[in-house]
Amino acid sequence: xxxxxxxxRKYLKADIISTVEFNPTGELLATGDKGGxxxxxxxxxxxxxxxxxxxxxxxxxxxxxxxxEFDYLKSLEIEEKINKIRWLPQQNAAYFLLSTNDKTVKLxxxxxxxxxxxxxxxxxxxxxxxDPATITALRxxxxxxxxxxxxxxxxxxxxxxxxxxxxxxxxxxxxxxxxSTDDLRxxxxxxxxxxxxxxxxxxxxxxxxxxxxVITAAEFHPNHCNxxxxxxxxxxxxxxxxxxxALCDNHSKFxxxxxxxxxxxxxxEIISSISDVKFSHSGRYLMTRDYLTVKVWDxxxxxxxxxxxxxxxxxxxxxxxxxxxxCIFDKFECVWNGADSVIMTGSYNNFFRxxxxxxxxxxxxxxxxxxxxxxAILKPRKVCVGGKRxxxxxxxxxxxxxxxxxxxxxxxxxxxxxxxxxNNLYIFQDKVN
Amino acid sequence: MTGxxxxxxRTSMFPKGTKRKxxxxxxxGGGDAVAEEATAAGVKTTASYSLQRQCLLDMxxxxxxxxxxxxxxxxxxxVLIANTVRQIQEEMTRDGSWQIMxxxxxxxxxxxxxxxxSEILCRPSPAREQGEEDPKPFPAIGGCQLEEEVVVVAAxxxxxxxxxxxxxxxxxxxxxxxxxxxxxxxxGGSEDGDADDEDEDCCLGEGEVEQRSAEGTKTxxxxxxxxEIKSPAPSPDPALEELFSDVDASxxxxxxxxxxxxxxxxxxPYDLLENLSSHGPSSIAPSSTCRTDLNxxxxxxxxxxxx
Numbered sequence: 001x002x003x004x005x006x007x008x009r010k011y012l013k014a015d016i017i018s019t020v021e022f023n024p025t026g027e028l029l030a031t032g033d034k035g036g037x038x039x040x041x042x043x044x045x046x047x048x049x050x051x052x053x054x055x056x057x058x059x060x061x062x063x064x065x066x067x068x069e070f071d072y073l074k075s076l077e078i079e080e081k082i083n084k085i086r087w088l089p090q091q092n093a094a095y096f097l098l099s100t101n102d103k104t105v106k107l108x109x110x111x112x113x114x115x116x117x118x119x120x121x122x123x124x125x126x127x128x129x130x131d132p133a134t135i136t137a138l139r140x141x142x143x144x145x146x147x148x149x150x151x152x153x154x155x156x157x158x159x160x161x162x163x164x165x166x167x168x169x170x171x172x173x174x175x176x177x178x179x180s181t182d183d184l185r186x187x188x189x190x191x192x193x194x195x196x197x198x199x200x201x202x203x204x205x206x207x208x209x210x211x212x213x214v215i216t217a218a219e220f221h222p223n224h225c226n227x228x229x230x231x232x233x234x235x236x237x238x239x240x241x242x243x244x245x246a247l248c249d250n251h252s253k254f255x256x257x258x259x260x261x262x263x264x265x266x267x268x269e270i271i272s273s274i275s276d277v278k279f280s281h282s283g284r285y286l287m288t289r290d291y292l293t294v295k296v297w298d299x300x301x302x303x304x305x306x307x308x309x310x311x312x313x314x315x316x317x318x319x320x321x322x323x324x325x326x327c328i329f330d331k332f333e334c335v336w337n338g339a340d341s342v343i344m345t346g347s348y349n350n351f352f353r354x355x356x357x358x359x360x361x362x363x364x365x366x367x368x369x370x371x372x373x374x375x376a377i378l379k380p381r382k383v384c385v386g387g388k389r390x391x392x393x394x395x396x397x398x399x400x401x402x403x404x405x406x407x408x409x410x411x412x413x414x415x416x417x418x419x420x421x422x423n424n425l426y427i428f429q430d431k432v433n
Numbered sequence: 434m435t436g437x438x439x440x441x442x443r444t445s446m447f448p449k450g451t452k453r454k455x456x457x458x459x460x461x462g463g464g465d466a467v468a469e470e471a472t473a474a475g476v477k478t479t480a481s482y483s484l485q486r487q488c489l490l491d492m493x494x495x496x497x498x499x500x501x502x503x504x505x506x507x508x509x510x511x512v513l514i515a516n517t518v519r520q521i522q523e524e525m526t527r528d529g530s531w532q533i534m535x536x537x538x539x540x541x542x543x544x545x546x547x548x549x550x551s552e553i554l555c556r557p558s559p560a561r562e563q564g565e566e567d568p569k570p571f572p573a574i575g576g577c578q579l580e581e582e583v584v585v586v587a588a589x590x591x592x593x594x595x596x597x598x599x600x601x602x603x604x605x606x607x608x609x610x611x612x613x614x615x616x617x618x619x620x621g622g623s624e625d626g627d628a629d630d631e632d633e634d635c636c637l638g639e640g641e642v643e644q645r646s647a648e649g650t651k652t653x654x655x656x657x658x659x660x661e662i663k664s665p666a667p668s669p670d671p672a673l674e675e676l677f678s679d680v681d682a683s684x685x686x687x688x689x690x691x692x693x694x695x696x697x698x699x700x701x702p703y704d705l706l707e708n709l710s711s712h713g714p715s716s717i718a719p720s721s722t723c724r725t726d727l728n729x730x731x732x733x734x735x736x737x738x739x740x
Contacts, residue, residue, distance in 0.1 A: 183508040214509045329510045
């Protein structure tokens with residue numbers, strides 16, 4: 001058991017949040033953690049008595065999605081850590097989500113129950129079958145109301161298809177299939193079928209010694225069910241069309257920015273490795289996050305990104321230290337707002353950044369208990385780069401690199417964001433009048 | 434604010450690197466001054482640059498070794514580190530310092546020195562240290578083990594510390610540095626130099642092996658030793674490591690390191706590790722067949738598990 005001390009508060013390693021995701025309506029928000037648990041939050045209904053509570057999210061359901069496992073054939077421990085959660089569009093009263101750890105994807109059904117049947121004829125209330133000889137009369141069970149109960153049940157388990165670690169799952173816009181991506185392969189699944197998947201990308205070289213590139217993330221196009229993209233550790237993005245061939249080893253588009261020779265160093269490749277790729281809601285743009293920047297690409301322009309935003313350029317002179325302490329391998333994610341006009345991504349010291357694509361303004365905000373009391377307004381933060389440090393600025397050298405914001409989520413159409421800071425989840429929203 | 438940062442980097446890095454005059458951003462009248470300065474500081478600069486590069490190489494090798502201790506390491510991280518090692522090695526082979534490094538092993542102190550240096554490299558530069566009250570701005574999260582080790586050595590080797598402390602950490606930390614440009618190659622015709630490099634390296638490697646077996650210093654073994662251990666599971670036990678230290682399985686090992694138990698054939702760009710094998714290139718053939726078998730076995734296992 002690993003204990004971490006942060007601000008004199010101790011927390012378990014298992015409590016570290018490893019993914020955050022809103023459902024397609026924004027009514028629910030799910031988090032996964034390193035302990036294999038999924039916590040689902042539900043938005044409070046608007047109430048006249050407490051108008052200030054509008055939009056608050058409360059715990060709706062908590063369940064253990066994955067357990068630690070041991071692969072006896074490979075003598076290998078499989079962590080229970082939830083790598084990704086993806087919601088399926090709601091089609092009936094129940095909610096469905098996919099959660100994955102390094103090896104296994106599971107489909108969970110989350111449903112409510114407020115009635116239970118009573119008065120069975122052939123079995124006792126506790127389920128034991130009654131002796132037929134004692135049954136003398138016919139009884140029909142009746143449904144009686146009971147306290148609301150939220151149940152999470154595993155409906156499908158998709159296993160044994162990945163040799164490497166799964167880094168992404170993405171539900172297709174046909175809502176019938178989804179893909180799971182590991183370091184070297186992408187598999188396509190039907191949501192109903194667990195014993196068969198189709199390999200659609202395989203970059204594993206015949207000779208593993210020749211391996212110089214891995215897949216870091218992948219996602220389906222939001223409305224073209226035949227199109228998906230995947231990003232690589234060499235900083236490129238490949239767009240594939242599943243209509244072209246069953247195995248999409250040949251991409252249809254290849255997005256890559258030529259390297260700036262003036263910025264070249266031994267760390268160039270590491271910092272250009274893409275940690276996340278996301279289609280815009282419109283499907284026109286792609287956003288990628290590498291170590292120092294976030295880039296917006298037009299699907300119609302492969303040669304260079306449309307926009308490049310510096311997330312924490314002041315770290316460029318610290319790359320050696322960040323390499324030594326392994327922070328340089330941190331996988332920051334990025335998200336779009338509902339209108340695709342603002343993008344958000346995380347940084348260190350519990351800071352996260354927002355970039356307005358229209359006004360080109362950017363802001364650094366902090367997710368911390370001290371600075372964000374309930375209903376308090378977030379103050380922009382500033383990192384001081386060289387020269388004199390102003391009163392409200394923080395120096396680069398005093399940034400805390402153990403407090404990193406890797407996972408964030410944006411409500412599908414409102415200005416509500418969820419920010420995971422180690423073991424804490426912060427939900428911020430536009431000021432309510 | 435980005436502008437000022439870049440400016441600062443550039444000024445702090447001017448006295449470095451004899452090749453700085455080639456810099457594309459140098460432009461205008463600044464070029465001559467830089468060239469003069471560079472000539473003056475020439476010898477010292479080259480030394481500190483290669484020292485820093487060496488530190489980076491050592492750090493990367495240690496990281497790879499730590500990866501290797503895990504049964505299933507983070508593949509992305511391992512690949513990125515291995516690419517960095519390869520990049521450094523290519524550059525060192527090009528400017529001949531690869532040979533110097535192997536000679537340094539002869540002096541039997543090379544490694545511990547360089548561990549010290551890597552610690553210095555990642556400390557804030559003296560100027561920054563004065564200005565800030567916090568001397569350790571980068572808590573070693575992932576690499577605490579590494580740092581502990583390093584600090585111990587540092588205490589023993591104080592003389593070297595003072596010399597190396599003059600090195601500016603900004604130099605290797607990803608700033609502007611034409612020294613590392615691909616276009617900066619001294620001799621042409623190295624475009625398809627992979628095969629040549631390999632050959633050359635093999636020779637060096639053999640030499641190094643001789644040195645190693647001659648001196649048998651423990652420090653060297655501690656860092657490179659595990660590359661030669663063929664073990665299906667992590668074996669942190671030093672006694673075990675010694676037991677296997679003569680077994681040549683370096684290809685297989687790197688492989689394991691990169692894939693986590695996935696057996697796969699042949700040597701590739703990782704000649705560096707190849708050099709450290711005790712038997713030289715002759716061992717390629719047997720180990721690759723062995724790996725093919727393992728691959729098949731793996732496949733069969735997958736089928737069994739699948740069904």
